[in-house]
Amino acid sequence: MLTISGKNCIGYADSALGAQTFQAVNPVSDTVFGISFVQATDAEVDLAVSKATEAFQIWSNEPLQNRVAFLKAIAVAVHSHSAELTRWYCEETGLPLSRAKTELERSCFQFESYAEAIASGFALSIRIEPSSGPGKPDLRKMNVPLGAVVVFGASNFPFAYSTLGGDVASALAAGCPVIVKAHPMHPHTSELSARIILSVAREMGLPDGVFSHLHAIDYKVGEQLVLHPHIKAVGFTGSIQGGTTLVRLANSRLVPIPVYAEMGSSNPMVFTTEVLAVRSESIAKEVAASISLSAGQFCTSPGLLFMVDSDATKQFLSSLAALLQKTEPQIMLHPGIYKQYEQQASQHLEGSEILVNGLRLNNEIQPSLVRISSRQLLREPGRAEEVFGSFATAVVCENESELLACLNALSGQLTASLYLEPHENGAILMSALQRFAGRIIVNGVPTGVAVSAAMQHGGPFPSSSIPSSTAVGSDAIQRFMRPVCFQNVTDDLLPNSLKIANPEGLLRFVNGLFTNAPC
Amino acid sequence: MLTISGKNCIGYADSALGAQTFQAVNPVSDTVFGISFVQATDAEVDLAVSKATEAFQIWSNEPLQNRVAFLKAIAVAVHSHSAELTRWYCEETGLPLSRAKTELERSCFQFESYAEAIASGFALSIRIEPSSGPGKPDLRKMNVPLGAVVVFGASNFPFAYSTLGGDVASALAAGCPVIVKAHPMHPHTSELSARIILSVAREMGLPDGVFSHLHAIDYKVGEQLVLHPHIKAVGFTGSIQGGTTLVRLANSRLVPIPVYAEMGSSNPMVFTTEVLAVRSESIAKEVAASISLSAGQFCTSPGLLFMVDSDATKQFLSSLAALLQKTEPQIMLHPGIYKQYEQQASQHLEGSEILVNGLRLNNEIQPSLVRISSRQLLREPGRAEEVFGSFATAVVCENESELLACLNALSGQLTASLYLEPHENGAILMSALQRFAGRIIVNGVPTGVAVSAAMQHGGPFPSSSIPSSTAVGSDAIQRFMRPVCFQNVTDDLLPNSLKIANPEGLLRFVNGLFTNAPC
Known part of the structure; x- marks a missing residue:
C-alpha cells in the first residue's frame, strides 16, 4: 500500500522542508481535501537535480534492456494500482470513471509502446556506414539521452500528460532521469503515480535520482528547475502563456535548453x-x-x-x-x-x-x-x-x-x-x-489522439514551441536525445547498440537499408 | 557563360537598387577586385522573400521527382563550371587549387546524396499505421517542407558551407525555397554559384523565387531576413557571437523560427x-x-x-x-x-x-x-x-x-x-x-567531415544552437521540415508519398517495419 503524504519525493527520499503548503480541491463539491502538500524548497529542488545528474552517470551506461524493463514494469505496476489511481483521479477532477480508466490504459500503453520503440532500435535512429576502404572512416551514429529532464504535469490529463504521461514515458525511454513538477490541481493522483514509479525503480535497484516528484503551488519551483544549469530539457503541456514563459526562461540561460511546450489550439x-x-x-x-x-x-x-x-x-x-x-x-x-x-x-x-x-x-x-x-x-x-x-x-x-x-x-x-x-x-x-x-x-473530429508511430501531436507555433517534434507517439522519445557519431571507434569502446555483432538485435540503417543484421 | 555582375539575384531578376557597395579582396596580394557588389536594399530583401513565399505555394505541390531532378542537375551544372568556380575560389581565399577541387566535389556529392535521401524516402521519415479495425484511425505521417529558408554563406567554405553548401542542398532537398545571404569575403564565387543554380532552375521551369541570392557587407540584410515574418528557418555557419545573435533575433519574433547555427568548437x-x-x-x-x-x-x-x-x-x-x-x-x-x-x-x-x-x-x-x-x-x-x-x-x-x-x-x-x-x-x-x-x-584527428547518413556535425551548445540536428549528412535535410499526420485521409487527397500504392517506391515505416511495399 502506497501512502500519499503531501511530501516531495527527492529520488527515494521523502522531504517536506518548506513552509508553503496547499490543498487540492474536489471540483464537484468545491471542498478541499485533508492532505497538505508541501511546496519544494530551493534546497529540495537543488537536491533533486543533483541526484538526477548523478543518477544519469550510472543510468546512461546501463544496458538498454534495463531501460526497457523499467518502462514495462511501470505499466504493470500502474495496472496493479488502477483502483486507487482512478479513484483519486475522479475525486480530484470530477471526470467520470470511464474516462479515468481509458486514460489509465493510454498511460500504460505509452510506457509499453515506447519501451518497444527503444527495444527495437527504432527510437535510437541508428545509422551505420562502415569504412568503404583505406582512409575512409567507419561511422556509427545513434541517439543518446540528454540528461536530467523536467516535466510539468498538465491539469487536463492527470494520467496521460502528467506523472504517468507521455513526456515522462518518452524522457525515461530516452534514458533521461526525470523530475516531475506536479500539477497542483491533482497532487494526490500525481504523488501516487510518482510513488508507483519510484517503487518500481527501487525494486529494480535503479540509481537514486532517476525519478523525483516535486509539489508546487506557485511558479517558483518550475522557474528554478528550468533555469538550473544541470537540467537539459523540459516537457510542458498547457497554455500558450505558460509555455512561452518557460521557453523565454530557457533561452535566457547561459546554455539554452529545448522546451517542448505543447500549447493551445483551436482545431479548426x-x-x-x-x-x-x-x-x-x-x-x-x-x-x-x-x-x-x-x-x-x-x-x-x-x-x-x-x-x-x-x-x-x-x-x-x-x-x-x-x-x-x-x-x-x-x-x-x-x-x-x-x-x-x-x-x-x-x-x-x-x-x-x-x-x-x-x-x-x-x-x-x-x-x-x-x-x-x-x-x-x-x-x-x-x-x-x-x-x-x-x-x-x-x-x-x-x-x-x-x-x-x-x-x-x-x-x-x-x-x-x-x-x-x-x-x-x-x-x-x-x-x-x-x-x-x-x-x-x-471527415473526422480532432479529439482522440492515437498513440502511434504515425501520430503527430504538435503543430506550427504557437500550438507547439518546437513544431518538428511530437508529444504523442514513439517519435516523442527523440525530443530527449541527441545524436552522437562514433568515428573509427573500436568495437570494445562502442555502445552495445552500435557494435558490429548487433548484440541487442536492433533495427539499424546500414549503408542505405534498415536491417537487424550484424555490421 | 555566366557573368558576375555584383547585382543581387531576386529570383530570376537581377537587381542593384542600393547605394551601398563593396569589393572583394585577394588575400594573397591584399588588393581589391574590380567588381562592385551592391548590398540588397530593404525593398529587394522583401521582394526576394515574397517571391520565395509564392514559389513555395507551387513548388511544395510538385512531384518529389522534380525536386530530386533539380538537385542532381545542380551537381551536373556545378561540375561543368568547375574551372571558373575554382579559379574564383582560389583568388578570393588564397586557398590552393587542390582544396578548391576537393571542396567542389564535396558540394556536388552533397546535392547528389541529399537527392538520393529524398528519392529513397529516407529523409521524409514516413510512418504509416493503417486502421486496425472499426473506429481505429488510418494514420500516415511524413515530413513536409517548412517554407522559405535563409542560408548565410560561411567565410571558410566558399563551396561546401556557402551558396553550393550543405544548408542550401538540404533546404532545397526538403522542398524549401532558399534565399542565400552571400558571405562578403567571397562574393564572386557565391554569385557565380547562385547563377549556376538559377540557370538550372530556369531551364527546368521552376517557379521564380525558388532561389535568390543577396549581397551584403553589413548585418542589415541578414537581420531583416531573420526577422521577416515569411521566413520559416535559418541556416548559419560561423562564430558563436554571430550565431547567438541570430538565435536571439529569431526568438524575438512574434512567431519564433529555428536557427540552425553551427558555431565554434575547440575540438579537444x-x-x-x-x-x-x-x-x-x-x-x-x-x-x-x-x-x-x-x-x-x-x-x-x-x-x-x-x-x-x-x-x-x-x-x-x-x-x-x-x-x-x-x-x-x-x-x-x-x-x-x-x-x-x-x-x-x-x-x-x-x-x-x-x-x-x-x-x-x-x-x-x-x-x-x-x-x-x-x-x-x-x-x-x-x-x-x-x-x-x-x-x-x-x-x-x-x-x-x-x-x-x-x-x-x-x-x-x-x-x-x-x-x-x-x-x-x-x-x-x-x-x-x-x-x-x-x-x-x-585514434584520429577531427578534421575531415565525411558526408554520410551516419555523420553527426553538431554538438551541445555552443557548438550548435540545436544539438539534436546535424549540418552534414542526409539527416541535415530534416532541419527544414516538420511532420504532418494525415488521419483517415482518402487516397486521392493524400500526398503521393503516402498513397496506398506507394507510387514513388519510397522506404516507409509501416506497422513497425521499414518497407517499400504498398500499404
Whole structure:
C-alpha cells in the first residue's frame, strides 16, 4: 500500500522542508481535501537535480534492456494500482470513471509502446556506414539521452500528460532521469503515480535520482528547475502563456535548453457546402459530441467551424445548436479552470451572434456556440484564439475565397479537420490546412489522439514551441536525445547498440537499408 | 557563360537598387577586385522573400521527382563550371587549387546524396499505421517542407558551407525555397554559384523565387531576413557571437523560427600516457597536419590537446612543436580573419608557456602551440575557447583525475578525439567525451567531415544552437521540415508519398517495419 503524504519525493527520499503548503480541491463539491502538500524548497529542488545528474552517470551506461524493463514494469505496476489511481483521479477532477480508466490504459500503453520503440532500435535512429576502404572512416551514429529532464504535469490529463504521461514515458525511454513538477490541481493522483514509479525503480535497484516528484503551488519551483544549469530539457503541456514563459526562461540561460511546450489550439474544422447539404445531421452529431467531450478540456477540442453560407449551413448550425443545448452540464476540472473559461467565453460571446449560450454556474458548464462572419474574424483575429472548455465559433463565409482568406490568416494549430464528399476536389483546402496544422483529419473530429508511430501531436507555433517534434507517439522519445557519431571507434569502446555483432538485435540503417543484421 | 555582375539575384531578376557597395579582396596580394557588389536594399530583401513565399505555394505541390531532378542537375551544372568556380575560389581565399577541387566535389556529392535521401524516402521519415479495425484511425505521417529558408554563406567554405553548401542542398532537398545571404569575403564565387543554380532552375521551369541570392557587407540584410515574418528557418555557419545573435533575433519574433547555427568548437583531443609512450612520433605528425590544414580555418580544427604529464608527453610536445615550426606559412582567407586570429592568438599566448610562436605577418600565419596546466585551464576557462586558425593549447595534467576534471568543465564541442592503445580501457574517457561532443573519433584527428547518413556535425551548445540536428549528412535535410499526420485521409487527397500504392517506391515505416511495399 502506497501512502500519499503531501511530501516531495527527492529520488527515494521523502522531504517536506518548506513552509508553503496547499490543498487540492474536489471540483464537484468545491471542498478541499485533508492532505497538505508541501511546496519544494530551493534546497529540495537543488537536491533533486543533483541526484538526477548523478543518477544519469550510472543510468546512461546501463544496458538498454534495463531501460526497457523499467518502462514495462511501470505499466504493470500502474495496472496493479488502477483502483486507487482512478479513484483519486475522479475525486480530484470530477471526470467520470470511464474516462479515468481509458486514460489509465493510454498511460500504460505509452510506457509499453515506447519501451518497444527503444527495444527495437527504432527510437535510437541508428545509422551505420562502415569504412568503404583505406582512409575512409567507419561511422556509427545513434541517439543518446540528454540528461536530467523536467516535466510539468498538465491539469487536463492527470494520467496521460502528467506523472504517468507521455513526456515522462518518452524522457525515461530516452534514458533521461526525470523530475516531475506536479500539477497542483491533482497532487494526490500525481504523488501516487510518482510513488508507483519510484517503487518500481527501487525494486529494480535503479540509481537514486532517476525519478523525483516535486509539489508546487506557485511558479517558483518550475522557474528554478528550468533555469538550473544541470537540467537539459523540459516537457510542458498547457497554455500558450505558460509555455512561452518557460521557453523565454530557457533561452535566457547561459546554455539554452529545448522546451517542448505543447500549447493551445483551436482545431479548426472546415465543412464544404456539399457535405453539409448531404449529411448535416450526422456531422452535427459528431461535432457536438467532440465539442462536449470532457467539457472541452482538451488541446484538440474543436473551437472553430468554417463554412460558406447556404441553406445547408443554416440547417447544420441549427442542428448543432439543438444538440449542444441538450448536452448535460459537466463539472470542470477545477474552480480555477472554470473561472478562466467563464472569462474567455464571455469575451467570445460579446459581439457575436449567440446560437447557444450554455450554462456556466458553480464549476459546471454546457457548451456554447456563436456565429461570426469571415470579415469579423479577419478584423478581430482574437476570435480565433482558444477558449479552454466547450466553446465553438462558427465562422460563416460569403464564399470559398473568404474561407481561404480566413484559413490563411490562422496561426499554428495542432489539428485541422476537413469534411467533404467523396467526389469533391479538396486539394486547395488540404494545402491550406497543411500550412498551419500538425495533423489533418478528413471527415473526422480532432479529439482522440492515437498513440502511434504515425501520430503527430504538435503543430506550427504557437500550438507547439518546437513544431518538428511530437508529444504523442514513439517519435516523442527523440525530443530527449541527441545524436552522437562514433568515428573509427573500436568495437570494445562502442555502445552495445552500435557494435558490429548487433548484440541487442536492433533495427539499424546500414549503408542505405534498415536491417537487424550484424555490421 | 555566366557573368558576375555584383547585382543581387531576386529570383530570376537581377537587381542593384542600393547605394551601398563593396569589393572583394585577394588575400594573397591584399588588393581589391574590380567588381562592385551592391548590398540588397530593404525593398529587394522583401521582394526576394515574397517571391520565395509564392514559389513555395507551387513548388511544395510538385512531384518529389522534380525536386530530386533539380538537385542532381545542380551537381551536373556545378561540375561543368568547375574551372571558373575554382579559379574564383582560389583568388578570393588564397586557398590552393587542390582544396578548391576537393571542396567542389564535396558540394556536388552533397546535392547528389541529399537527392538520393529524398528519392529513397529516407529523409521524409514516413510512418504509416493503417486502421486496425472499426473506429481505429488510418494514420500516415511524413515530413513536409517548412517554407522559405535563409542560408548565410560561411567565410571558410566558399563551396561546401556557402551558396553550393550543405544548408542550401538540404533546404532545397526538403522542398524549401532558399534565399542565400552571400558571405562578403567571397562574393564572386557565391554569385557565380547562385547563377549556376538559377540557370538550372530556369531551364527546368521552376517557379521564380525558388532561389535568390543577396549581397551584403553589413548585418542589415541578414537581420531583416531573420526577422521577416515569411521566413520559416535559418541556416548559419560561423562564430558563436554571430550565431547567438541570430538565435536571439529569431526568438524575438512574434512567431519564433529555428536557427540552425553551427558555431565554434575547440575540438579537444585526449592522449593517454601509454599511447604517447608507444607512438608519440606518428601521432605528432597526424596532429601537426590537422592543426596546420588550411591554416586551421575549420570548425573542426584541433585547439585543445589533453594529456597527463610524463616523459612521453614531453617527447610528444617537443616533436609536435618541431613539426609545427617547420610548417610553411599559409595565407588566411581574408585580412579581417587574419586580424581576428592575431588578436585571439596574442590573448592565448599571454600567460602560457609558449612552445611555438608561429609567424603572424601580412595575412600569413604559421601554427602556434602553447602549454598550460590543468589548474590554469580550470582557473581561466577562456583558454578553452576557440582560436579560429592554427593554434593549439596543450593542457598538461598532473594525473587522470585532473584530466577528467578539465573534460567535465568543457562546454559543448563538435568533436572530441581519443588516442589510446588497443588494450587500454577507455570507457571512462569515452563517457566523459560523450557528455560534450557530437562526434567522437578514436585514434584520429577531427578534421575531415565525411558526408554520410551516419555523420553527426553538431554538438551541445555552443557548438550548435540545436544539438539534436546535424549540418552534414542526409539527416541535415530534416532541419527544414516538420511532420504532418494525415488521419483517415482518402487516397486521392493524400500526398503521393503516402498513397496506398506507394507510387514513388519510397522506404516507409509501416506497422513497425521499414518497407517499400504498398500499404
